[in-house]
Amino acid sequence: MLCAAVAAGAGEAAAQQWYATPEAGWSDLRGIAVGGRVGAKVVGGLDLVGQGLVFFPDESGVGDPGVAVDRSAWQLSTNAMYVFDRSRVLSPYVGAGVRYGASDLTVVVDGLRASREQSGFGMNFLGGVRFPRIPAAPFVEVRFGDDTWTLTGGVLVGLLSG
Numbered sequence: 001m002l003c004a005a006v007a008a009g010a011g012e013a014a015a016q017q018w019y020a021t022p023e024a025g026w027s028d029l030r031g032i033a034v035g036g037r038v039g040a041k042v043v044g045g046l047d048l049v050g051q052g053l054v055f056f057p058d059e060s061g062v063g064d065p066g067v068a069v070d071r072s073a074w075q076l077s078t079n080a081m082y083v084f085d086r087s088r089v090l091s092p093y094v095g096a097g098v099r100y101g102a103s104d105l106t107v108v109v110d111g112l113r114a115s116r117e118q119s120g121f122g123m124n125f126l127g128g129v130r131f132p133r134i135p136a137a138p139f140v141e142v143r144f145g146d147d148t149w150t151l152t153g154g155v156l157v158g159l160l161s162g
Helices: 002-014
Strands: 018-027 031-043 046-056 067-083 091-109 112-130 136-145 148-153 157-160
Touching: 018 046, 031 148, 046 091, 067 112
Parallel strands: none
Antiparallel strands: 018 031, 018 148, 018 157, 031 046, 046 067, 067 091, 091 112, 112 136, 136 148
């Protein structure tokens, strides 16, 4: 009995479908974001996804004239997502995961420099919708965590399937 369950699980694992996703978006605290993800359809509606984003915060108007401001931020995350129905034109999903990110702020005033770097782990809670019947299978997603949100969109590009 156990051998049959293990064999069935191995068959499902061999049938994984991998995809890559370029994406772009906006964060309420960090501005424009670009990045990508690699994911696998594991079993049923479950997807496992690794993602990376680099943010390009808008620095105009942050400091007074004569004050130089430089900000940067990036994050890597691993998420588990449940896709409710892959066969529909509109395919919603929800998920959660763990994120590691870093941000840096440097301010230079009259030749004096101050810098602050922050990094650490946090949680991701996400939801979105895919359009699997449209060419390139576009998606829109919103992620919440650490008092901020990020809205992204992209297209799913199939890589290989077992």
